[in-house]
Amino acid sequence: MKRLLAAGAIVLAGLVPAAAQQAADPQNTVYLDTKDGRIAIRLRPDLAPKHVEQIKTLTKQGFYDGVVFHRVIDGFMAQTGDPTGTGTGKSDLPNIPAEFTKTQFKRGSVGMARSQNPNSANSQFFICYEGCGPLTGQYTLFGEVVSGMDVADKIKKGDPAANGMVTNPDKIVKMQLAADAK
Numbered sequence: 001m002k003r004l005l006a007a008g009a010i011v012l013a014g015l016v017p018a019a020a021q022q023a024a025d026p027q028n029t030v031y032l033d034t035k036d037g038r039i040a041i042r043l044r045p046d047l048a049p050k051h052v053e054q055i056k057t058l059t060k061q062g063f064y065d066g067v068v069f070h071r072v073i074d075g076f077m078a079q080t081g082d083p084t085g086t087g088t089g090k091s092d093l094p095n096i097p098a099e100f101t102k103t104q105f106k107r108g109s110v111g112m113a114r115s116q117n118p119n120s121a122n123s124q125f126f127i128c129y130e131g132c133g134p135l136t137g138q139y140t141l142f143g144e145v146v147s148g149m150d151v152a153d154k155i156k157k158g159d160p161a162a163n164g165m166v167t168n169p170d171k172i173v174k175m176q177l178a179a180d181a182k
Contacts, residue, residue, distance in 0.1 A: 026178035028052070030059060030143070033173045034155065039127070039148035040178070041110050048099035048142040051112050051121065055142065056177060058091055058123055064175035073164035074157045076131050079113055080172060081124035087165070090122035099140045105132035108152075110143035127152050 028043040045052040058064060064080070070087055071079040082089040098118040105111060105128055113124035121140060128135075129152070145152060158164035 026181075029146075029178035030055070030175060031178055031181055032064075032148075032175045034151055034170055035173060036154040036170075037148060037151040039151050040146050041127075041143045042146045043143045044141065047101050047103055048112075048140045050096050051099055051140050051142040054093060054096055054121075054123070055125070057093065059175050059177055060180070063091055063123065064172050066171055066173075068166070068169040068171045069155050070166060070169055071126075071164045072155055072158045072166050072169070073129075073160070075129055076164075077126040077128050078152060078155045079124060079126040079164075081113065083123075085169070087124075090124065093122065095119060096121045096140075099142075100137050101141060102137060103141055105135045105139070105141055107132075108145035108149050109141055110145065111135060112140045112142060114139065129153070 025042070028045060030041045030043060032039040032041060043052045043055065063083070067080055067083055068085045069078050069080045070082055070085045079087075083091070096112070096119070098121070100118075107128055107130055109128040109132055111126055111128070111132070112121035113126055114121040125142075127145060156166055156168070156170045158166040
């Protein structure tokens with residue numbers, strides 16, 4: 001009987017939509033709200049525990065609320081998390097040592113931005129559109145979009161001649177842990 005129940009649970013889990021499955025761990029799900037809707041991101045402490053902890057701490061502080069997507073490259077990625085909007089800002093928390101893995105960056109992957117120093121990640125992160133595969137093993141992957149990729153696709157794109165920097169950029173209206181969502 002126990003085997004039958006376990007098998008039934010596995011079958012049912014396969015039928016539940018991704019958005020419902022991500023709600024199963026509200027402590028490791030982030031809701032990123034934009035003017036166009038909500039992006040739900042499943043955090044991956046199994047891949048990058050220090051990065052996930054930093055993102056959760058900053059999210060709980062309200063750090064990301066109102067922060068712009070300062071660099072958005074069509075067909076590549078949308079970057080945010082810089083309170084100055086210039087690509088050079090960060091939080092008051094210490095930088096985080098790299099937590100690189102062999103897990104492939106793909107559409108919907110969420111990774112930490114950094115400078116040339118691999119141990120310089122702090123608050124900036126990016127959502128991959130396409131073409132992020134070469135970042136694998138060079139940037140820390142800490143999450144994945146589980147719903148709302150259509151919303152991420154609507155983020156205002158930057159000027160290719162200006163390395164994707166955005167004039168009058170879209171912003172994060174509110175970012176919160178699912179466990180804290182109202």
